[in-house]
Amino acid sequence: xxxxxxxxxxxxxxxxxxxxxxxxxxxxxxxxxxxxxxxxxxxxxxxxxxxxxxxxxxxxxxxxxxxxxxxxxxxxxxxxxxxxxxxxxxxxxxxxxxxxxxxxxxxxxxxxxxxxxxxxxxxxxxxxxxxxxxxxxxxxxxxxxxxxxxxxxxxxxxxxxxxxxxxxxxxxxxxxxxxxxxxxxxxxxxxxxxxxxxxxxxxxxxxxxxxxxxxxxxxxxxxxxxxxxxxxxxxxxxxxxxxxxxxxxxxxxxxxxxxxxxxxxxxxxxxxxxxxxxxxxxxxxxxxxxxxxxxxx
Amino acid sequence: xxxxxxxxxxxxxxxxxxxxxxxxxxxxxxxxxxxxxxxxxxxxxxxxxxxxxxxxxxxxxxxxxxxxxxxxxxxxxxxxxxxxxxxxxxxxxxxxxxxxxxxxxxxxxxxxxxxxxxxxxxxxxxxxxxxxxxxxxxxxxxxxxxxxxxxxxxxxxxxxxxxxxxxxxxxxxxxxxxxxxxxxxxxxxxxxxxxxxxxxxxxxxxxxxxxxxxxxxxxxxxxxxxxxxxxxxxxxxxxxxxxxxxxx
Numbered sequence: 159x160x161x162x163x164x165x166x167x168x169x170x171x172x173x174x175x176x177x178x179x180x181x182x183x184x185x186x187x188x189x190x191x192x193x194x195x196x197x198x199x200x201x202x203x204x205x206x207x208x209x210x211x212x213x214x215x216x217x218x219x220x221x222x223x224x225x226x227x228x229x230x231x232x233x234x235x236x237x238x239x240x241x242x243x244x245x246x247x248x249x250x251x252x253x254x255x256x257x258x259x260x261x262x263x264x265x266x267x268x269x270x271x272x273x274x275x276x277x278x279x280x281x282x283x284x285x286x287x288x289x290x291x292x293x294x295x296x297x298x299x300x301x302x303x304x305x306x307x308x309x310x311x312x313x314x315x316x317x318x319x320x321x322x323x324x325x326x327x328x329x330x331x332x333x334x335x336x337x338x339x340x341x342x343x344x345x346x347x348x349x350x351x352x353x354x355x356x357x358x359x360x361x362x363x364x365x366x367x368x369x370x371x372x373x374x375x376x377x378x379x380x381x382x383x384x385x386x387x388x389x390x391x392x393x394x395x396x397x398x399x400x401x402x403x404x405x406x407x408x409x410x411x412x413x414x415x416x417x418x419x420x421x422x423x424x425x426x427x428x429x430x431x432x433x434x435x436x437x438x439x440x441x442x443x444x445x446x447x448x449x450x451x452x453x454x455x
Numbered sequence: 456x457x458x459x460x461x462x463x464x465x466x467x468x469x470x471x472x473x474x475x476x477x478x479x480x481x482x483x484x485x486x487x488x489x490x491x492x493x494x495x496x497x498x499x500x501x502x503x504x505x506x507x508x509x510x511x512x513x514x515x516x517x518x519x520x521x522x523x524x525x526x527x528x529x530x531x532x533x534x535x536x537x538x539x540x541x542x543x544x545x546x547x548x549x550x551x552x553x554x555x556x557x558x559x560x561x562x563x564x565x566x567x568x569x570x571x572x573x574x575x576x577x578x579x580x581x582x583x584x585x586x587x588x589x590x591x592x593x594x595x596x597x598x599x600x601x602x603x604x605x606x607x608x609x610x611x612x613x614x615x616x617x618x619x620x621x622x623x624x625x626x627x628x629x630x631x632x633x634x635x636x637x638x639x640x641x642x643x644x645x646x647x648x649x650x651x652x653x654x655x656x657x658x659x660x661x662x663x664x665x666x667x668x669x670x671x672x673x674x675x676x677x678x679x680x681x682x683x684x685x686x687x688x689x690x691x692x693x694x695x696x697x698x699x700x701x702x703x
Contacts, residue, residue: 312572312574313569313571314562314563314568314571314573315569316573317552317555317559318556318559318563320548320552320556321545321548321559324545324546325545325546327527327543328539328544328545329545329556330526330528330531331527331528331536331537331615332531332556332559332560332614332618333528333531333532333557333560333618334528334556334560335526335528335563338563436547
């Protein structure tokens with residue numbers, strides 16, 4: 159039997175992986191930098207928590223609704239974001255994060271600094287899910303999301319995102335409706351972040367505004383950049399490595415943000431594409447290894 | 456009916472008049488040259504026609520319909536393709552994928568079609584034809600940023616042709632190219648014209664302009680100062696003044 163500690167880490171990591179994946183849609187695929195992604199993670203967590211504790215909705219309804227609400231707010235907040243790009247977009251999204259966190263913190267309706275408690279793991283077959291079962295549930299959902307991501311990547315929508323990421327003015331001249339596809343990326347990315355937030359709330363059973371602050375946004379961005387921005391597996395690898403590191407070593411936990419910052423700087427300098435990026439040494443070495451193996455036969 | 460009709464088009468940037476009541480028409484299967492000294496408003500004119508800037512006055516109509524208030528992506532879908540003065544291919548995509556982007560608008564309207572894979576045999580065949588025509592076939596799988604400038608320019612033309620345009624706006628296609636590269640590009644532009652596509656050509660190389668264009672419009676300080684055949688333009692005293700200054 160897997161220990162409770164291990165399963166806790168596994169669930170945390172997979173939720174981070176889902177969150178990193180959702181940011182990758184906005185920042186990696188469509189090329190729109192976001193420094194406030196934790197806001198949508200929080201909107202999902204709070205929506206699901208409020209629906210569950212206040213309105214008495216079951217998990218199976220509150221969590222999908224969390225995704226819907228986060229996606230809708232994402233669409234709404236995409237409007238100011240469409241007017242700016244690059245550095246200004248970074249600042250705008252950062253601002254959104256602060257505003258959302260402040261709303262959770264200062265509006266009593268959302269529980270203020272005390273947060274919301276009494277959220278439970280989902281029930282099925284008349285009993286509460288065990289943690290391993292919960293992990294498998296998230297794993298299945300995440301797997302489906304990755305299938306969707308693969309389909310999107312090969313589709314005309316994925317191609318439109320790629321062209322916007324490369325050069326949005328040139329892609330307009332190619333008939334690409336830039337606004338529509340940017341909004342679509344924000345909706346999809348925010349909705350999946352909201353879904354991750356719902357899973358997170360029901361796992362932690364207790365949420366506070368601080369869980370969804372600017373620091374959290376940076377942690378997720380680090381995972382995406384570290385693993386390989388724009389690649390399908392990079393953000394997941396990033397989430398697994400950076401998610402597990404603080405758990406296995408106490409000092410890393412204490413200096414987590416510092417270490418992430420140093421890592422991020424080092425990546426920017428030596429491996430701007432991330433661990434799994436197109437020009438990274440890792441896939442290159444792997445390919446060379448495979449080549450050597452196949453040619454020696 | 457002219458293919459493109461620009462009437463008294465003006466553009467002001469914070470009080471600076473970049474384009475001042477410029478009128479011109481362009482026909483199918485004709486290469487119209489647009490020349491003028493630096494800062495004359497040539498690229499501004501292109502940016503207005505392709506919808507990147509809103510105009511400050513005047514009218515632009517394409518095939519009899521006003522395109523003045525349309526967005527760039529709507530204008531390109533109507534059949535106005537363009538290239539950029541400083542080349543803007545999608546640098547990290549390969550040649551084939553660059554051209555594929557321009558096919559997307561046929562699929563966007565339906566959600567189910569837009570999540571179909573973009574590599575479809577019939578479309579790839581069309582892409583191949585375009586890539587072959589622009590002489591890029593050996594580089595189909597090359598990433599755009601690794602191509603030399605001349606090929607990047609051809610890639611931009613291939614991409615614009617993928618829109619099935621009726622009008623092509625070319626912004627200094629021969630700038631920065633060697634003589635042979637430029638000559639090949641001119642051949643390509645002639646082929647495009649012979650298909651019945653109208654071409655608006657901004658060009659500094661007089662040899663190229665005089666050789667290619669049936670008609671030439673000359674801009675200076677945002678105004679049209681002359682229009683006519685290459686021979687007429689060559690001997691026009693206003694044009695000579697704009698380029699060389701006034702004789703004192």
